[in-house]
Amino acid sequence: MFQIVKNQVRKWGVFSIVVLSLSTVLLTSNTHYLPNLANQPDSVKLADFVEPGFPYISTSVDARKIGAGFPTDNQAARTFALQLGDSAYACFDTDQLRWSVAWTGKFLPMVLMAQISYKNFFNKNNGIAKLTGEPKIATGNYAGWTIGKPFFRNGKQVVEPSWKALPADQARYNGVYVVGKQAILHYSVGNSKIYELPGSIKFDNQVAFTRKLRVENVDKELYITAAEVSNGSTGEVKGKFAYIYQGANKDSVTAIGIAGKVDWQLEINENKFVTVKLPVSAKQSLGMVVMWKGPTKSLKTFEKSIRGKPELFPDFEKGGPTAWKETITTKGKLSPDTAAFVTDQLGLPLNNPWKRNVRVADIAFFPDGRAAVVTFEGDVWTIEGIDKDLQNVKWRRFASGLHEPLSIEVVKDIIYVFDRNGIVKLHDLNKDGNADYYENFSNVMSQSAESREWAADLVAVQDGSFYIAKGGSLSNGPGMTDKAFGKGFRTGSDQNGTIMKISPDGRTSEIIATGLRGPYLGFNPNTGILTATDQQGNFVPSTPIYVIKKGDYYGVIPTAHRTDNPEIAPPLTWIPHSVDRSSLGQAWVTGNKMGPLNGSLIHFSFGTPGLFRVLIDSASKVLQGGVSYLNANYPAPTSKGAMNPLDEQMYVTGFNLWGSASVGISSVLRLRYTGKPSYMPNYFRAGNQGIIIGFDSELDKASALNAANFEVKRYNYQRTEEYGSGHFKLDGSTGEEMLPVAGSYLSADGKKILLLVPDMKEIMQMEVAYRLNAKDGKKVNDHLYFTVNSSDDMDLKKYGFGNVDLALLTAKKEEMATQPAKVEVASAEKGKEIFTKMACAGCHSPGTKTDGMYGPPFKNLYKSERIFDDGTKVIADENYLRESILAPSKRIIKGYNEEMPSFVGVLSDPDIESVILYIKSLSGKK
Structure with a gap:
């Protein structure tokens, strides 16, 4: 081979x-x-x-279980975790324009994928960002700003996130200005422009959170939901202060105050929601909302600390100080x-x-x-x-x-x-x-907090629009939810696993294609052709390449996002695992x-x-x-x-x-x-008579005309919910078919080869291996991998092949039926070759290495105890190793994910026995 x-x-x-x-x-x-x-x-x-010098990091956050009195539907995918000084922090949800949570003490743990692998480069064991500090202020999963009246949960106790931004005509996050260590948030509510400078103030060893607001063009009453306190005993509003007391003796209080010469009004709704009402005003107003939770005995000091006029905003609209001056x-x-x-x-x-x-x-x-x-x-x-x-x-x-x-x-x-x-x-x-x-x-695309729902790809179009690709909400590792949505997937946003087009103004989108697992894009600006790849895994039998057409569906059921039961669009080609x-x-x-x-x-x-x-x-x-x-x-x-x-x-x-x-x-x-000179293939055509391969350089005639210099095989995949696929013959049985080359021909220009291959059929995967010489003597030994979506007659003369003896096809087909099966002998040496050839080394170390590896290491694997994610155990004997090769998703080792395809039909029984012998040799056992 x-x-x-x-x-x-x-x-x-x-x-x-x-x-x-x-x-x-x-x-x-x-x-x-x-x-x-x-x-x-x-x-x-x-x-x-x-970095202490930058005002925020972008993150998701799960604040559903931060303690009594706080909302239990508080999760956000698109937030700024703001560093406010005095060990005070807040998460601003850019979708809902709300402070989802504010706290003191420790910052968020760095457990998201980019964070946990930042120094430990191969660490894929991401977590969910949850508070380790002391929560003070929070709001639930609803809009932080509303027009005309406050709006919370519409009667529901808990609201599941839509993972969408608010409708732009109601409210829209516009951007953030970075001014040194400060972040100035810019957003719109209706026709009103809002600029917000988050901060903190310290008093009596207490920390309060400040929201300095510059508000312009309030043509309708606006409401800010500043805090939700569900365990309050009593609440009251006194002028520019609102209080919700907690505890039987009112020994704790959540207090909201307003600073500045503004006629903003505080309200308490349902004895747990504190809101700020902004009346209609054509004038620009500058005020500050101050939020604090602490012991009631410090209340007077809190009230004194916020009296007076807030300082003006820094001059941010012309640019801030230079943060990174150096050139490397x-x-x-x-x-x-x-x-x-x-x-x-x-x-x-x-x-x-x-x-x-x-x-x-x-x-x-x-x-x-x-x-x-x-x-x-x-x-x-x-x-x-x-x-x-x-x-x-x-x-x-x-x-x-x-x-x-x-x-x-x-x-x-x-x-x-x-x-x-x-x-x-x-x-x-x-x-x-x-x-x-x-x-x-543009934030019109949905985005869940599931770690594998990547913002995967972006390509620009000449008219100013963009194509984007979004990853599927895979169930690899911990997630924001445990709700499954098909094997290998969690319930993410309603646009996960899709390709979308974003309008030139960024305000609208359309779905182009669905049913993808982990798509990435290619765009040709000269022709307008959009292509994409996908990731092998559940519902995706091997790596595909697609030419994307609007309305197509690509076979991943959890990301179909449609109910019309469409046909699965075929890929341009599959690529073997x-x-x-x-x-x-x-x-x-x-x-x-x-x-x-x-x-x-x-x-x-x-x-x-x-x-x-x-x-x-x-x-x-x-x-x-x-x-x-x-x-x-x-x-x-x-x-x-x-x-x-x-x-x-x-x-x-x-x-x-x-x-x-x-x-x-x-x-x-x-x-x-x-x-x-390049010796690569530059053209291929497949049809009923066989395969045409074109090359960048002229080929040596003798080697090109020797049919023994070519090997051809084919097989299908099966698209199921399992991870990847084995290999299957045309009749559905397991395995691959080796096809003979009945004859080979070289075109007049010396750059194209015709391989006569009997019994050409539509097939998901074909491979041609060749050992040739170029005309200049260079050895050209390589492979071509392709898909046959349509096997039709080829006009061979058109491609430079005349006098082709097509009778060779019939003779070779008859010879195929009488060929004896090859006898294979298992050995550890052959197992080592298979380990390399089948790319096992990319996921499994032959030693003890685990960094960057999807699967467990092989050294000392044989006869060891294997513990699965359901708590069951087994000794890794021959039967277990065979099962792991043929049905890897049946039992998953604890600490690993389902990320290995079946080798059914890929490896013969002697191949499997060879791999087992190789694994035994790595364990020093027989």
Whole structure:
């Protein structure tokens, strides 16, 4: 059996491991490599995720169980956790425009995905952000501002979150100004403009929370719901103060006060809701709402502390002080021109003054060749000096505080980022190189707090609109809810697992496609073609690539979001699990300087890692496609990419976390065309007579005409609720079919090969392995993976093949029926080969490593006790190992998730026995 492309990638993985043991220099120059920073120089140790100099982090929060008297329906997906000073903090819910919770003591625990992996790079065991400090003020799951009258729960005790922003005509979050350590929130309620500066004041060893408000154009009465106290004994309003007492002796009180020369009025509703009424006024008003909970004996001091006129707002609308003045200069690492396409590495700014991690998720370019990147920790950096040599690359920190962003775009010199808050438009108001205003360009998409409902991808369209992709609400790890919605999914928002289009003004959206598990996008601005990938898992049998059409449904039942029972749209192509077990983004080569790749769609594999060239057979009745691996050095996972309009090369980003064959943590690469010959496939066509493959270079005639130089196999997947799929023959039985090559032909130009293959049928997966020589003597040994959606007759003369003996097809088909079955012998050595070939090493360590691994390590696995997530136990004998290979979702090891596909039909019985023997050898037992 031929060595597949994964093995070529493994060579680089070995190289990276060697680098780990040699030096830490690469950590400061080109690529993160190390799994922890324990042994690193002080200069590269990371500071905490939460920076004291920035006023907030973006987060979700679960405040449903914070104590007696507080609302029990208090959860929010899109919030700012504000640092207010004096160990005081508050979460502002940008969907509901409410203070969901305010507290003192400790800040939120850093347990969300980006936070928990910030220093522990491979830690996927995220948690839910819950208060560890002392709660003081909270409101439930309802609007914080209303028009005409207060509105709470409409009679319900608990309201389930809709995970949507308030209707924009009622209220809308517009953005936040960052002014030093202060955040000024900007939002609208009806036609009124509100600017809010949250803060705190201290008195008698107590801390009160302040909401300084500048209010403009109040044409209708407005109401603020300031606090909800459900265990109050009595309540009263006295002038500009409202009190709700707790305890039999009224020894505790929640007090709300109003400061400033404003005619705002306090009210208590249902003896538990404290509201502030703002009367109609055309004038701008400046007042402050002060909120406090504490011992009643300190009430008088509280009242005295807020008397007087609030200070004016800082001059924020022209931009604040420069937070990040320094420019960090790095040197890149150029690859020698050893092939047609090589990857140069840009140096990451890890030695930065803020000791900030830099895990680059995506890149975008300005027209002049400058770049902007976004990191998973929520920062945006701008880059200059991207030239031929990469020896003077200048990085400047531009923005921070974003919520697990994975996408960035530059449109008309303005940076847009898609994170869980929505699409954020970044404004540098005073042109000092730092963003001052983080505008809410669009939050019309729903967003739950489920950790896997990623704000996955964003692509810009020429008319100013955007396409976005949203992850499915997967049940991997802890979630905000335990409610299942199909196997492998929780109940998230009503738009999880969808592709949407956002209007040019950001105010409206439309659903383009549904039924996806973890989609990422590719968009060709020249043709308007939208493509997408999805993640293998429950309901997704293997990695697909789709050409997206409006109204399509892609087969994931929990994310269908429709009731019309649509047909499942077929993918352009499937990719085998062993070739790409975890796909990410796509990018089109739109320039004219990448030689053979010009006009190509490039597919990004996180798990392999690496890039694949996508071939599209547009001549068939139904679009069908295939992929071919682009051999190069990929020191870290590859996730997203973009074309640089200046040098017209493709730049590739990625960071590690979810389990990749790469051990690198992050990198920014330049995929560069050197001008040397390329030997990749550039065309494929499949039909009744067989398969046509075109190449970038002329082939040696003798090797091309030798049918023994080709191996062809095919198989189907089964789409079920289980994680991934085994392999199945056309008749539904398990296994793969090896197809003979009846004959091979070379076209007149020497660049196309016709393989006559008998019994061609529509099939989900085909593989062609080939061992050829190019005309210049270069060995061309590789694979092509593709799907046959339509098997129709091909006009062979049209493709340069005349005098083809089609009778060979019939003769070979008859020969197939009489071929004896191959006899296979099991061995531990063969098991080790399968372990590598089937990409098992990306999820299971042959040693004891667990960092970055989806599955348990194999060393000492045999005969060990296995404890499952339901508490049951078993000894890992041969029967258990066989079950784990064929039915991995039947029993899940405690501490792990269901993330392994079945190998039914993929591995033969001798293959399985070989893997078991290999695992035994790692345990030193027989």
